[in-house]
Amino acid sequence: MTSQHKNISMAMFIADEIQREIERGVYSDGKRLPSEASMCHRFYTNRYTIRQAMDRLVNIGLVRSRKGVGYFVNERPLDLCYTITPFTRFSTMIENGGLKPSAMIISQEKRLPSEKVQEALHVTQNDEVYRFEILRFADDTPLAWNETWLPAKMFEGLPQYMTSFVSLYDILKKHYHVRPKRINSTFQAVVPTVNEATYLQISPSTPLLQIESIVKDEIAGRMEYTKAKYRGDLCQVTSEL
Amino acid sequence: MTSQHKNISMAMFIADEIQREIERGVYSDGKRLPSEASMCHRFYTNRYTIRQAMDRLVNIGLVRSRKGVGYFVNERPLDLCYTITPFTRFSTMIENGGLKPSAMIISQEKRLPSEKVQEALHVTQNDEVYRFEILRFADDTPLAWNETWLPAKMFEGLPQYMTSFVSLYDILKKHYHVRPKRINSTFQAVVPTVNEATYLQISPSTPLLQIESIVKDEIAGRMEYTKAKYRGDLCQVTSEL
DNA sequence: TAGTGGTCTAGACCACTAT
DNA sequence: TAGTGGTCTAGACCACTAC
Structure with a gap:
C-alpha cells in the first residue's frame, strides 16, 4: 500500500480509491464489491480500516451493504x-x-x-x-x-x-x-x-x-x-x- | 449496561442516551462531554463502541470533537x-x-x-x-x-x-x-x-x-x-x- | 456449511492540547 | 508531562445468506 504522503488516513485513501473505481465503472450498478477480507489483503491492512472506508461510501449513499452477502454499488430503486x-x-x-x-x-x-x-x-x-x-x-x-x-x-x-x-x-x-x-x-x-x-x-x-x-x-x-x-x-x- | 432487548446495537443505544442527555440539558451548549475513557467505564464497554456512538453524534452535527481536547456540544449559531x-x-x-x-x-x-x-x-x-x-x-x-x-x-x-x-x-x-x-x-x-x-x-x-x-x-x-x-x-x- | 457483514474486545502508537 | 481524540492491529462471536 502506498497511501502517499498526504495528511489523510489510509481509510479515506481507500474510500477514495474504491469510489474512483466505481465511477470508472470497474464495478457496475448493482454489482457486488470485493469482500472486506479480500480488500484487507489488497490494501495490506485489517478489517477495521477497510470498514472505516466502506462506512464512508455507505454514508454518502454510493454503496449499500447486505448482511451475510456483501457490498453492492447502490442502484437508486426510485426517483x-x-x-x-x-x-x-x-x-x-x-x-x-x-x-x-x-x-x-x-x-x-x-x-x-x-x-x-x-x-x-x-x-x-x-x-x-x-x-x-x-x-x-x-x-x-x-x-x-x-x-x-x-x-x-x-x-x-x-x-x-x-x-x-x-x-x-x-x-x-x-x-x-x-x-x-x-x-x-x-x-x-x-x-x-x-x-x-x-x-x-x-x-x-x-x-x-x-x-x-x-x-x-x-x-x-x-x-x-x-x-x-x-x-x-x-x-x-x-x-x- | 441494560441496553434493553431491542434489535439495535449498544453503540446506537449509547448515542441515543447521550443525545437525550444533551437535549435535557445535562451538558449545555459548548460544554465538554465526558472523555471516551470515562464513557467506557460508565457503559461497561470499550473505546470502539463508544467511538461508534460518538461518530454518529458528530455526523448528525450534535457534537464536535477537538483533537487532544475532547467532545463538545455543538452550539447552534443560528436558527x-x-x-x-x-x-x-x-x-x-x-x-x-x-x-x-x-x-x-x-x-x-x-x-x-x-x-x-x-x-x-x-x-x-x-x-x-x-x-x-x-x-x-x-x-x-x-x-x-x-x-x-x-x-x-x-x-x-x-x-x-x-x-x-x-x-x-x-x-x-x-x-x-x-x-x-x-x-x-x-x-x-x-x-x-x-x-x-x-x-x-x-x-x-x-x-x-x-x-x-x-x-x-x-x-x-x-x-x-x-x-x-x-x-x-x-x-x-x-x-x- | 462456508462465507459474508455487524458488532465487540483489548490492546497499541501517534499528534495534539492544556498545564 | 498527562490526558485527549485519531488511527490502527489482531483477534473474537454472532446473524444472516447462498449453496
Missing part, C-alpha cells in the same frame, strides 16, 4: 418528483410516478396536544387529538415516515377505519365528508432517529427531507397537522410559486 | 425560518432573522450550458452562460453553498460588478434593470461533497437542504437557474400554498 399543491397527497404522488402506494400504521393513540400541535390545529390544551405514526411505501420500498395529528372531536371514532388503508384522505372524505386543503409546508433537511432508520431500512446518516404541513377543511377549519420524513435519496419535491 | 415567495431572496431572509448577510465568490466562469441548464434557462447549447459558485454567510457563519447560472447575453460584463457584494439581485437590478421573480423551487435533502463540507465548516454527513429555483424577469424571460445547499441544522424553509 420520484413530486409537485406539491394544496390538493396533492402522498398516494397520488406515488401513482404519478407509476408506482403502487401503500401504508402501514405503526402506532395510534388519543392524547392531549403538545404546544406545537395546539398552535397548528388551533385547539386548546384540553382538546384531545389523535396521533398516528404511519410508514409509507412506494412499490414496497419504505419511502417516508409520517407522524400526523387530527382533532379527536372532528373525527370521532377514526381508529376503527384505520385498520388498513392506502390513502388517509380517502378515509376522511368517505366517513367525515371533509375536503382537505394544504395551506402551507415547511421544508427541512434532517437525519433519522435510530427508530426511523430501522423502519425506513436506511443507514442512520441518510438525509431525510422533512415536510411539515397544515391542512384545513373549508368548513370544519384546521383538520390535520402532519410531519413526514421522506428519503432524500429517493425523491424531490417541487413547489410552484 | 432561521425562511418563507419562500416569488420575490424573497437570500439576503432578506437573513436580515429578517436579525442577522447580517454576506457572500463570497468562490469561482466564476463563462461556459457552455449543460443540458439541465439549457432546459432551465431556455437557452441552446451554443448560448454561453455565466456560472458562479458563491458561499453565503449569516453573521459570519457559513450557511449555504450556492451555484448559479445566468445567460451571458442577458448580463454582458457581469463579472466586473461581482467583486464583492451582499445581494446578487441588487447588482442585477442596478446594472441590468431586471425584476427577478422566482417561478418554482425544488427541494431535496442531500449530503455535501467533501469540498462543500470544507467550505461550510461541517462534517461530511451533515444533511443539507438543497433548493433549486428558476427565476425569470417579466420582460427578459428566464434569467437565472440557481442551486443552493443550506445547512439543514440551521434553517427551515416554508412555502405558502
